[in-house]
Structures are given as structure tokens and as C-alpha cells.
Amino acid sequence: MAKKRIAIIGTGVAGTSLVKFFVSDERFNENYEIDLYDGKKTMGRGYAYQHDDENLIVNLPAELMSLTSDQGDYIKWLESNKYEAESYTSRSLYGEYIHSTLMNFVHRHQNINTVESFVEDISFENDENIYTVYTDGAVSKYDAIFLTNGEMSYSDPYELKGEKNFIYNPYPIEDVLKNVKGRIGIIGSGLSAIDCFRYLLKNGHSKVTVLSRSGELPSVRGTYYDLSGEYFSIEHAMSDKNQDLIPLDRIVDLFRKELRAHGIQEELLTRKTDRPEIDLKFDLEHPDEVGKIQYLITSLEDTFKVLYKYLSRKDKTRFMEEYHELIQSNHSPMPPHGAKQILEWIDKGRLEFLDDMESVEVNDEFLVGFEDKNQKPFDVLINATGPVSDIRKDNTLLIKNLYNRMLVEPDEFGGLLIDKYHRVISPRYGTMHNFYTIGALTVGSDYLIKGVTMLSTETYHLVNHFLTRN
Ligand SMILES: Cc1cc2nc3c(=O)[nH]c(=O)nc-3n(C[C@H](O)[C@H](O)[C@H](O)COP(=O)(O)OP(=O)(O)OC[C@H]3O[C@@H](n4cnc5c(N)ncnc54)[C@H](O)[C@@H]3O)c2cc1C
Missing domain, CATH: 3.50.50.60 (FAD/NAD(P)-binding domain)
Incomplete structure (x- = not known):
């Protein structure tokens, strides 16, 4: 078998998780060669977990932040490195953990290399199915690309970029x-x-x-509950398993039923007054009620993710306008x-x-x-307005170049157009063989997937799809 060269572009949670799934798959051997691209400071850390002030903390308890299938992995890492295994660690410390996880893989596998450079462009040779990756000063050829470069550039709603101060x-x-x-x-x-x-x-x-x-x-994290869904499920949502769309109203009904089954008042979802002092006090004074709804939503993440893919264009738009904020604000609490x-x-x-x-x-x-x-x-x-989600507004060189080459196409709900296996769909070449992406660039297709817990598991499907076909 000819050697397959793979470029993973971006080594935060998503890129590191890809490596984890490659090395733990028995089909992965010396016939595959992986190059990991990222900047020196962000290699194996990602943007959110780079070295920074220690007061910047993760918004999930440490026991929910493991990168491996061992749920206690992050806690064990903290303990074995003599850090206090406190519940909410600093983001820099979490970055150390990702970095050490990635570097362990790199040291144990001679066919995994780090390249401390940002990728500026990628071109595609259609006849050969070969990708060329360009960095500042170097050019390399690959059979496969995994684009896990995280969030796009910051939005600038008042057009102030470049103004002094x-x-x-x-x-x-x-x-x-x-x-x-x-x-x-x-x-x-x-x-x-x-x-x-x-x-x-x-x-x-x-x-x-x-x-x-x-x-x-954002809301305030309440008491932990180990919950699971009874009604809010794919089986209940689909009356016929060949159904191609699921009406949003059906999904909303099931969600309401789920809330009732757990004794959660629906009004709790719309509790925000947008007056921070009132909203924060409310959440702090009602940790049980608030925790229940937060952990219920977390337990339903997988179902949300699948159901979202079955929404019609109209329903997806309505979902984003009417319901997304309510779910989101209870999904990433402080x-x-x-x-x-x-x-x-x-x-x-x-x-x-x-x-x-x-x-x-x-x-x-x-x-x-x-x-x-x-x-x-x-x-x-x-x-602090956060990143753009429309690739046409992104001002990073790589995305600008990919868009200009017509290698990628915007998804109207954000990020890039992809197929169900997370392969990029190009307006020039159609579905791109061996060009995968996941993370902020797939927000239009993936619901609630940008956080650590989802990225560290969902990346499995990309690796599995690639290894099955290569
Ligand atoms: C400030 C902030 C705080 C957050 N806090 C939390 C939290 O507490 N809990 C939580 O679950 N989620 C949090 N998130 C969400 C966070 O984005 C995800 O948890 C997760 O880190 C995303 O992983 P990723 O691998 O997709 O992206 P990232 O971790 O951002 O990794 C992308 C990597 O790609 C690299 N890259 C970008 N462009 C290129 C290029 N052209 N060439 C090579 N490399 C490139 C970047 O340098 C970066 O290292 C936070 C996000 C931000 C922005």
C-alpha cells in the first residue's frame, strides 16, 4: 500500500481528538503519515486554552473535560502532575493537559509530526486527488486534509477595527x-x-x-443531575424510519413532554430578564431547578444533534430564531x-x-x-462580540483563499457546506474526497458541537470514515 499522507490543520480539542482516534484504531499503521499544523503557542492547546491569565477558567467541571474515553482522565492528569484537582480549572491548565496528551501521541508514533506553522492556502489536483498545503515558505502534498482550525475571526459590528484604542x-x-x-x-x-x-x-x-x-x-451552573431523556428521542420524533424531515413542532412537543416528565417548569427556559443582577441572583438561589434543566439539555445533546439534521430549511430558521438562545444559554453556563x-x-x-x-x-x-x-x-x-459564522466575513488568509479558489462553499446557517460524513462540499469539485472538517466551521450542520465534550467524541466518525475508505 502506498503511503497515505494526512494533514491535520489546527491542533486544539478537535485536532488532538482526531489524533487520539487515529492512534487507537488498529487500522492505523506506518503506512499513514500525519503532519500536525498549528502555531508554536497554540500547538496542542487551541485558541481557548492557550497560555493566558490563570483567572480565565473553563466553564465545565474538570470531571467532564477528559479527552479520552476514561472520564477521569483529566482529574488523574491533574493529580499526577501535582495540581489541585479542583472542579473548575484555569483554561491555561486545561491547555497543558491537551498539549501533554497530544505530545504523548507524537512521541509514541514516529509517523506523527508537528509542523509549527499556520496554513495559508490549500489547492487540489483533481486528477490525482492530491492536496497541496502552503505555509509561509513551505509547500507539502497530502492525500487527506482534516481542517480543525476552530473559530473564525472576530466580528466587528461597529466597524471599529484599526481605530486607536x-x-x-x-x-x-x-x-x-x-x-x-x-x-x-x-x-x-x-x-x-x-x-x-x-x-x-x-x-x-x-x-x-x-x-x-x-x-x-450566560446562566449559572446549578446542581448536577444524572438525567436521561425518555420522550425526546429519535424514535419518538420519527413516525416512520424512512422519514426525511421531522417537523419542528413535533420536536418542541417532545421537549415539552420531557420537561414535564422531569418536573421542570417550562417558564424556567424563558426566565431571563436581561438584567444581570436579577438573572444571576435567580440562578444562584435556585440551583436545583436550574441544574436540572441544564443537565437535562446536556443529556439530550446527542438527540439535539441528530434531530437538527432532520429539520427543513424553514424549521431550521425558526429553530435558530425562536429556540436556539434558550437552549444555548442553559448549555454553556458559568x-x-x-x-x-x-x-x-x-x-x-x-x-x-x-x-x-x-x-x-x-x-x-x-x-x-x-x-x-x-x-x-x-x-x-x-x-468581545465573538467570532463571525459566515465564512465570507472571515478575514483569515486560509479561509479567504479556500473560498476564493471555490474549494469551499458557505452553509447558509454558518460555516462550510459539508456532507453527512463531514466532507467538504466544493462548488468546483463536488464532495471532496478525503477533505474533512469539524468544529466551528461546521456549525451550520452540527448542533451544539463546538464544546469539548462533543468534539472529543464526534471526531471519531471522521477518522472511522477515512480509515474505512483508505
Ligand atoms: C475564549 C473561549 C473560551 C472557551 N471556553 C470554553 C470552555 O470553558 N468550555 C468549553 O467546552 N468550550 C469552551 N470554548 C469553546 C472552544 O472553542 C471549544 O471548547 C474547543 O476548544 C474548540 O476546539 P477546536 O479544536 O475546534 O478549536 P480550537 O481549540 O480553537 O483549535 C483550533 C486550532 O487551530 C489553529 N489554527 C487556526 N488556523 C490555523 C491555520 N491556518 N493553520 C494551522 N492552525 C490553525 C489554532 O491556532 C488553534 O490552535 C471556549 C472558546 C473560546 C473562544
Whole structure:
């Protein structure tokens, strides 16, 4: 058998999990050669878990963060490396764990190599089914590509990129935010905004303002429940197993039934008032109710993932508009001690939330405008609006080049168009033989798949599909 050369582009949770499944498969042998591409600082860490301030913590308890099939793997790693096996570790520490897991594979397998470079372009030779990977200064040929490059570039809703004192991308926070001074506004109120104000307030800043359209914060993690679905299942959703679509209303009915079966009030889903002090207090005071709904949603992840694929275009649009936020905000909650600290900061007047943000005028300072026509000045604005999901808005070289070559096509629900095996669908060549992708680039097809737990298991299917055909 001729050697098969494989490029894995991006070695965060998804790329590392691919390697894990390759090396644990008995079909994987010296006839396969894997090159792992990533930057020096992010190799085997990924973007979210690179070296950064230790106050940036993971949003899942350590016992749910293992990369291997052994659920206690991360805890064992912490203990064997003399770290405290606390429930919510820092993200940097989790990055150490991913890195050491990946490097173990690399050291044990001579046919796995690291290439400390970012990939800038990929071309395809149709007759030979060969991919050429371009980095700054090097060109290499491969039989297969696994694109696991994580989130796309940051969005910039007020078009401020390049303005003085506008921080377009705040990571790594301890480098980028080290010297900011004056009146600081953070645009966005998700997990990245929390990272930014936690760092600033813990490092001596007297006050920070969080600016957003809605003012909604993630929910607070409640009590753990080991739950499983009774009604919300593929079998119950499909009246006939050859059905190609499942109506959204049927899925919503089953979800309601599931809530009732677990004694969960439906109103709990829509509990948010978008006033952080009220919402955080509510979650902290009702850990059992809140935990039940959060862990129910987590236990139904796999079903959500499959049912999402059976929605019609119309229903998918309606689902994203009407239900996604409700599911999402209960799916990625923040740890309780983080919420308590936020309340303390609000109470002391060190943290302020202003919603209904509408515009930004740039003069010597930033004048932020609100729907009620009030304005507020800031010296520094930090962008925490999160990444774009439309590949046409991404400004990284690789995605720009792939789009320009017509090797990839946007999915209208975000990321790239892929087939059910996670192979890229190209407008020029059709379904791409041996070109797989998963992670933020597959948000349009994969529901709730971007987190550690799903990526560390779902990547199995890509490796299995590839090894079955090669
Ligand atoms: C700030 C932040 C905090 C988060 N916190 C959590 C959390 O607490 N819990 C949780 O479950 N999820 C969290 N997430 C979600 C997180 O994205 C996923 O958990 C997971 O890390 C995604 O894995 P990935 O492998 O798809 O992407 P990443 O981990 O981002 O890995 C992608 C890798 O690809 C590399 N790369 C990008 N472009 C190229 C290129 N052209 N060439 C070569 N390499 C490239 C990047 O450097 C990076 O190392 C967080 C995300 C962010 C942004």
C-alpha cells in the first residue's frame, strides 16, 4: 500500500481528538503519515486554552473535560502532575493537559509530526486527488486534509477595527489588556466579555462597563443531575424510519413532554430578564431547578444533534430564531463562584451593564449611543462580540483563499457546506474526497458541537470514515 499522507490543520480539542482516534484504531499503521499544523503557542492547546491569565477558567467541571474515553482522565492528569484537582480549572491548565496528551501521541508514533506553522492556502489536483498545503515558505502534498482550525475571526459590528484604542481581539488577555487605561467599555456580554472584565477588575481597574444589545449573560451552573431523556428521542420524533424531515413542532412537543416528565417548569427556559443582577441572583438561589434543566439539555445533546439534521430549511430558521438562545444559554453556563463575584462587583459599582447599545461615534474618544438616544464616552473599547459564522466575513488568509479558489462553499446557517460524513462540499469539485472538517466551521450542520465534550467524541466518525475508505 502506498503511503497515505494526512494533514491535520489546527491542533486544539478537535485536532488532538482526531489524533487520539487515529492512534487507537488498529487500522492505523506506518503506512499513514500525519503532519500536525498549528502555531508554536497554540500547538496542542487551541485558541481557548492557550497560555493566558490563570483567572480565565473553563466553564465545565474538570470531571467532564477528559479527552479520552476514561472520564477521569483529566482529574488523574491533574493529580499526577501535582495540581489541585479542583472542579473548575484555569483554561491555561486545561491547555497543558491537551498539549501533554497530544505530545504523548507524537512521541509514541514516529509517523506523527508537528509542523509549527499556520496554513495559508490549500489547492487540489483533481486528477490525482492530491492536496497541496502552503505555509509561509513551505509547500507539502497530502492525500487527506482534516481542517480543525476552530473559530473564525472576530466580528466587528461597529466597524471599529484599526481605530486607536479599539481592541479588536482581546486574547491572550494578559498580554493584550495589560496596559489599558481610562474609561473602559467591553462590547458584548458573553463568555469572552466575562474573561475581559474578570481580568481587568482583578488587576486593579476601578470600573468597567459592559455594553451590549440585550444585556443577557450566560446562566449559572446549578446542581448536577444524572438525567436521561425518555420522550425526546429519535424514535419518538420519527413516525416512520424512512422519514426525511421531522417537523419542528413535533420536536418542541417532545421537549415539552420531557420537561414535564422531569418536573421542570417550562417558564424556567424563558426566565431571563436581561438584567444581570436579577438573572444571576435567580440562578444562584435556585440551583436545583436550574441544574436540572441544564443537565437535562446536556443529556439530550446527542438527540439535539441528530434531530437538527432532520429539520427543513424553514424549521431550521425558526429553530435558530425562536429556540436556539434558550437552549444555548442553559448549555454553556458559568460557574457559581464567578456569578457571585459578578454580583459583588455590581454591588460595589465596579461593574456596570448597559444594554440597547446602538452605535459608536469615533472622535478623540468613543461615544457609544443607545436606543434611548443617550450617549456615553469611553477611552478604550474592547471587542468581545465573538467570532463571525459566515465564512465570507472571515478575514483569515486560509479561509479567504479556500473560498476564493471555490474549494469551499458557505452553509447558509454558518460555516462550510459539508456532507453527512463531514466532507467538504466544493462548488468546483463536488464532495471532496478525503477533505474533512469539524468544529466551528461546521456549525451550520452540527448542533451544539463546538464544546469539548462533543468534539472529543464526534471526531471519531471522521477518522472511522477515512480509515474505512483508505
Ligand atoms: C475564549 C473561549 C473560551 C472557551 N471556553 C470554553 C470552555 O470553558 N468550555 C468549553 O467546552 N468550550 C469552551 N470554548 C469553546 C472552544 O472553542 C471549544 O471548547 C474547543 O476548544 C474548540 O476546539 P477546536 O479544536 O475546534 O478549536 P480550537 O481549540 O480553537 O483549535 C483550533 C486550532 O487551530 C489553529 N489554527 C487556526 N488556523 C490555523 C491555520 N491556518 N493553520 C494551522 N492552525 C490553525 C489554532 O491556532 C488553534 O490552535 C471556549 C472558546 C473560546 C473562544
